[in-house]
């Protein structure tokens with residue numbers, strides 16, 4: 566596969582021939598652009614576990630295709646649902662997508678869900694761009710691009726749209742320790758989109774804010790609780806505290822499939838703990854993959870339905 570703009574089906578798709586779920590293997594990016602074929606639900610569970618596909622909406626879409634695969638094989642769908650749902654506990658899109666597939670576990674249903682998620686990204690990007698002033702220098706964390714959403718992107722989609730509207734000067738891309746989704750994936754996507762960017766060490770954000778080189782922080786989300794508390798990649802909370810200290814807005818851009826009104830506050834969001842070996846192969850380590858940013862530190866939550874402001878308990882409930 567050559568270097569070009571990725572279409573949704575390049576990121577994840579279902580192929581009747583096999584049948585199989587085919588994904589762009591995000592572990593290998595940016596050096597190798599190679600696909601991974603998942604012929605069983607077990608293959609897909611491993612792929613999601615190991616972050617061959619990652620990002621809340623994208624793993625929901627992959628799980629939807631996985632359920633279609635299970636149905637095609639005549640497997641026990643409850644067992645397949647449970648196995649897929651258990652892979653990554655923080656991203657609510659996974660449970661949401663599996664719920665959407667329950668009554669019709671077909672490739673057509675999964676493809677429609679995929680198309681809808683990409684459509685939501687384009688709509689939310691247009692809303693989010695309204696928040697950008699001229700010559701905005703935005704800082705983003707992790708990867709909330711097309712790779713993470715099955716196409717176009719949420720936070721990165723907003724940055725792409727802002728760039729196309731002439732509102733964006735540059736993007737500071739947090740490296741995003743420990744698995745480098747920023748420097749491997751977001752930089753790769755922004756480069757392809759022709760958006761000016763520079764990768765920074767996570768620990769450089771404070772100094773750039775202090776020197777007046779950041780106008781806003783824009784991130785995606787893995788789960789947004791009913792009160793607006795938002796789980797996202799570890800380090801988002803630190804950025805939110807820094808942004809508040811420097812008087813900068815932090816915008817969360819995510820589809821309504823990430824809003825979980827059944828979870829009252831961030832305290833109830835399960836936080837995935839990953840192997841310490843992702844941080845160090847030699848020493849003891851603790852590796853929470855996500856953190857929760859309190860709603861009070863979030864200037865706006867942008868979904869495909871528009872820009873929501875505090876109090877989020879009211880504005881998010883109104884989305885339903």
Ligand code: MRU
Nearest residue numbers: 619620621707709713785786798
């Ligand atoms: O561990 P990852 O790479 O799946 O974490 C992804 C993130 O934290 C993203 O910011 C989030 O899923 C939003 S993706 C549109």
